[in-house]
Amino acid sequence: MLIALNELQFYKNFDELARDILEMAKETMPDRLIYLTSFTKKEQTIVKLSETNDNICIHEGMVIEIKETVCNRIDFKNNTPLVFEDMSREANLDDLRQALVAANINSYLGIPIILSNGDTFGTLCAVHTHAKKISKKSITMLQRIAKLFSYYLDLERLAYRDSLTGLYNRQFLYKYFDESSTTGGALLFLDLDGFKKVNDLYGHETGDLVLREVALRLENFVQQHHGFAVRLGGDEFIINLVALTNREEISKLADFLLSRLSTWDTQLEAFNLSVSIGIVLYPSNEDNLLKILLKNADNALYRAKANGKNGYQFI
Template sequence: MQISINEMQYYKNFDEIARDILAMAKESLPDRLIYLTSFARKKQMILKLSEPNPSIHIHEGMVIDINDTVCNQIDFDNNAPLIYEDMSRETKLDDLRQALIGANINSYLGVPIILSNGEAFGTLCAVHTHANTITAKSTNTIQTIAKMFSYYLDLERLAYRDSLTGLYNRQFLYKYFEEKFGTGGALFFLDLDGFKNINDSYGHEAGDFILREVALRLEGFVQRHNGVAVRLGGDEFVINLIDHLSKEEWGKHAEYLLSQLSSWDIPLEGFQLSVSIGIALYAPSDGNPLKVVLKQADNALYSAKAMGKNTYQFNPDL
């Protein structure tokens, strides 16, 4: 589950660390423009540049389809750098020729930034307007700097991610909600029905598998909507969605989640695994802290459980 811009904004000293990383890389390749990128949802974002360079037409915050970038050709599986000393002579780059001419780039070094869980974060790149030799020493130095940056990202990620599922944790939810609640939306409180019996009967390994699978399905859902998925603990999850929908439309989201979390391709003989959902809606003008909205969603969840489970209910106060 890729690190998002939402997450990075809460990392301690991210801007300062990124600038230091670029400055160290610049010492090794002083005549190049150095930049840092991240990947998310088949897009590449230019996060930071070593300095403004009017000759090279890329800028901080630029978002590009990953298939339209040279970085897409990096071998992330083997953590290998990608080097083009004279891109004008590379026939394999013909599909990107116009983009390279537009950016005015003809020499490229791209080094993958990979987290400890194997996830590709992005790249550390060095480019020039003209063909240039890139030495093995410079390449090794940039690789070392990229590895140092990945260690920093891993440490920060631990503060905001659940170690088992990779979803965001409670700490992240509080920071995210504090910033986003003013836009209005809905908080879905989910609790798995029958999970304890399955966990007791099949063991924690099976239980952990189910929790990870739930996380994948929830993450897939929020990637198609404006929100985040969180594991509060145990078999309790939260989805916070930022949108202005009718109660009926929110209900359709809940029905979709019910269907997604009641069908399993694993043998659960004698057990039924489903989910109950409590929904709390909040308007931009409410101003309620997260603990209030969570309590409202928890009350709704209690009502859903009381109705026989595998269903959803809105906050009874609505």
């Protein structure tokens, strides 16, 4: 599960530490532009630059399709740096040649930033307009700096993530609505139907496996849409769809979730698991009190349960 940019803004001293990381890397490779990036499955975002460089067309906040980035060639699975001392001579970069020329980059070092659980944050990169030698010592130093940064990310992440499922937790949800809910959207309150039977008959270990599988499906869902998933506790989950208030479109997404969370493999099929959903819309540019939204969504969820479960209701 990747760290989203809307999570980073809540991290304590993120900007200050990111600058320190870049300064340390800059001391190691003073003639290069150094930058931090973050990844989603679809995009790479330039998070911070060591300095402005008019000769290299990269800027903070820049978003690039993941397939069009050099960093996508990094072997994240094995946490291996990617080194190109002279990119003009690399035939396997021909599909990126136009983008590299536009950015005016010809020397590249990309260090993967991996969290302790194996998740990818992004990269620490050093680039130059000309072909340049890259020493093993420089690579080792940037790897150490990236590792220090990953330790910080791990510590901050613990505050906003559910330890069992890896989804966001209640603290993140409240923080988001206190500081960031100005675009409007839809809050979906999900509760698993039949989950108590899983714990009663098969034990909490099996129940935890079910919750992790549900979380994985919800995370995959929100990665395809503009939003995030939260585990409130037990078998209760929240999906917040940002800037989406069209009831017809939300209904289609709710139908998809019902289908996705009632279809299981042979091992879990016997549990007859499904989900009920309560949905509340909230407007943009207003003080949306989360307690009230959750109460309304919970009321809608109760009605969905009362109507026979495996369904959804709007408030």
